[in-house]
Amino acid sequence: MPNCSLLTTLAFFFAVLQASLSAPVASANRLEVFSWWTSGGESAALDALFNVYKKQDPGVEIVNAAVAGGGGSAARPVLQTRLARGNPPDTWQSHPGWELIGQYVDPGYCEPITDLYKSNDWDKAFPKELLINMMTKDRKIYAVLAGIHRGNVLWYNSKLLEQNGIKVGDQMTLDQFFAACDKLKAAGIPALGVGDSGIWASAQLFENTLLGIIGPKGWADLFSGAMQWDDPKVKEAMKAFAKMQDYMNPDHAALSWDQAIKELMKGKVAFSSMGDWAYGEFLKANQKEKEDFGWVSHPGTAGSFVIVADGFTLAKGAPDRDAAIAWLKCVGSKDAQEAFNRLKGSIPARTDVDRSKFDAYHQWSMDSFAKDKPVPSCVHGEAAPAAFEQAFNDAVTAFMVDRNIDNFASTLVLAAKKSVSAK
Ligand code: GAL
Numbered sequence: 001m002p003n004c005s006l007l008t009t010l011a012f013f014f015a016v017l018q019a020s021l022s023a024p025v026a027s028a029n030r031l032e033v034f035s036w037w038t039s040g041g042e043s044a045a046l047d048a049l050f051n052v053y054k055k056q057d058p059g060v061e062i063v064n065a066a067v068a069g070g071g072g073s074a075a076r077p078v079l080q081t082r083l084a085r086g087n088p089p090d091t092w093q094s095h096p097g098w099e100l101i102g103q104y105v106d107p108g109y110c111e112p113i114t115d116l117y118k119s120n121d122w123d124k125a126f127p128k129e130l131l132i133n134m135m136t137k138d139r140k141i142y143a144v145l146a147g148i149h150r151g152n153v154l155w156y157n158s159k160l161l162e163q164n165g166i167k168v169g170d171q172m173t174l175d176q177f178f179a180a181c182d183k184l185k186a187a188g189i190p191a192l193g194v195g196d197s198g199i200w201a202s203a204q205l206f207e208n209t210l211l212g213i214i215g216p217k218g219w220a221d222l223f224s225g226a227m228q229w230d231d232p233k234v235k236e237a238m239k240a241f242a243k244m245q246d247y248m249n250p251d252h253a254a255l256s257w258d259q260a261i262k263e264l265m266k267g268k269v270a271f272s273s274m275g276d277w278a279y280g281e282f283l284k285a286n287q288k289e290k291e292d293f294g295w296v297s298h299p300g301t302a303g304s305f306v307i308v309a310d311g312f313t314l315a316k317g318a319p320d321r322d323a324a325i326a327w328l329k330c331v332g333s334k335d336a337q338e339a340f341n342r343l344k345g346s347i348p349a350r351t352d353v354d355r356s357k358f359d360a361y362h363q364w365s366m367d368s369f370a371k372d373k374p375v376p377s378c379v380h381g382e383a384a385p386a387a388f389e390q391a392f393n394d395a396v397t398a399f400m401v402d403r404n405i406d407n408f409a410s411t412l413v414l415a416a417k418k419s420v421s422a423k
Contacts (some may be wrong), residue, residue: 017289029060031323034089036075038068039056039258041280045344049146052336053327065089069379070257071200076103085110088315090324092145096134096309098389099381104313105142111314112140113328122332125350130374134382135311143311144332147346150365151275151306151377152208152298153284158291160189160267168294171302174212174240177271181247184270192244193269194252195260196400200251203396204379207242210237214302216373218309219304223383225420229412235405237334242403265293273298275308275380279345279361289360298370305365305372308380309349384419391415 010026031053037046043066067075072093079092080103088109094100117123117132126145128133135143154177154419156168164187166180181191211219214233221227222234249269252260261281263269272278282293297304307309312331318324330336337348338357341373347358347366355366376382392412399408 025353026059027261030063030320031060031091031327032063032065032089032320033327034065034067034075034079034092036067036069036072036093037283038066039070039210039256039277040284041258041282041343041345042277044284045280045340048339048343049331049336052333052339053330056330057323057326060320060326070198071204072341073198073200083107086131086317088317090315090318090320091312091327094144094311094313095377096131096145096383097376097382098385099139100135100143100311100313102385105137105383109313109316110142110318111318112142113142113144113314113325114139116325116328116332117141118143120329120332125332125352127349127351130307134309134376142371143313144328145309145311145349146331147310147337147341147344148349149275149277149308149310149344149346150368151204151302151308151380152211152275152301152375153274153278153295154298155272155274155278156294156296157264157266157270158294160270161294164189164270166270168296170296172210172299174209174299176213177299180270181244189270190268191247191270192249192274193260193264194198194248195255195257195263196252197254197256199397200379201257201260201274201392202400204275204377206237206241206396207377208273208301208306209241209244210234210296211304211306211375213237213240213299216375217306219375219383220403223378224383225416229416230406230409232378234412235409237279238399238405238408242399242405245400245403275306276345276361276365283343283345295361295364303372304375305368306375306377307341307382308377309382310346314365356365388415391419 034100035046037043067078069075082088094104132141132147135141164183166183184191194201200381214238218227218233248264257274258281260272261278264272265285265287287293312328314324314328334353337350338353341348342358347362347369378384378389378392395411
């Protein structure tokens with residue numbers, strides 16, 4: 001005959017165990033930060049942010065819950081599962097715009113942090129029209145930005161271009177780009193380094209190329225529905241994007257974005273169209289600006305700044321709420337913005353930082369941000385709902401295989417229609 005009191009004790013033990021597995025773990029001195037910053041440059045910058053936080057709050061243990069995969073391609077699905085199960089990290093990385101509002105605020109996963117803007121004078125420190133508004137719903141603000149990346153940058157290996165007699169000026173047209181590609185091809189060098197094991201990297205190459213042809217006004221029209229995805233200008237961009245594939249490194253599908261940047265450093269490829277998180281990789285590898293690597297706006301996009309901003313949220317029901325609030329305060333502080341962005345490649349979102357602490361690339365990007373037309377990125381979740389972003393990535397995957405412009409265009413026309421009717 002089994003011992004009843006033992007059974008009761010065991011049942012109690014398992015009930016407690018189960019509860020502790022499913023409920024978020026709360027503790028007074030812990031903070032869980034979720035992101036996808038795991039490449040060399042990304043994790044160095046994240047560590048810098050952690051160090052500023054640790055100085056302010058030394059007793060708190062930081063749990064770095066980063067999930068590898070550029071652009072958050074693997075992290076975002078993991079996060080969705082955790083949020084849906086009621087097991088949120090205290091704070092997570094999010095792009096402003098559709099991603100923040102549609103994925104996290106509308107379903108009720110975030111707590112507003114409007115008070116932090118008031119108590120820290122952030123209303124004055126961050127650009128309101130452009131950025132705070134992209135994080136606001138019903139007059140409540142839901143994130144604070146760590147930095148702002150410029151998505152439309154074409155990086156190059158300076159020495160390799162010099163050896164091949166290619167000069168890059170302040171701007172580059174698409175024709176100049178293809179002329180350089182032909183020269184390199186004749187010398188047996190794949191001109192364009194791509195690492196699209198995560199398809200977003202090629203989707204971004206297309207995004208940049210599209211912007212180069214339709215311009216910022218066309219971009220606004222396309223995403224407001226005033227221009228269609230089968231417009232002749234859009235198709236022209238698709239044609240240019242197809243042509244670019246003739247100059248890519250053949251192993252692009254096996255590489256991640258940062259591996260492609262490493263290929264560029266080694267001189268295996270000459271160019272890479274990538275957001276300026278690539279800068280963090282050059283820095284990490286001790287590459288020298290201008291001497292080893294250079295940059296120019298992606299062909300045809302000078303005068304536009306593709307915004308890829310990174311914010312942090314406060315989880316509703318954050319297990320470590322006080323630590324999470326202290327973290328957000330830290331992210332928005334001048335110290336953190338200066339330490340983090342120098343290593344990350346992005347520029348501070350605050351406009352009152354000490355510019356002299358930044359190098360030539362950052363100066364260039366800050367100038368561009370101040371005077372150029374801001375363009376929200378579709379690939380990085382700002383310009384359109386998640387379903388459209390997914391359809392965009394899928395359409396790019398298909399196009400890389402069949403190069404069928406009519407299919408590409410009609411798929412996107414349909415996806416845009418669906419996304420409007422779903423709003
Ligand atoms: C973007 C993010 C950047 C950078 C990049 C590559 O979505 O905004 O901070 O991490 O992905 O992973």
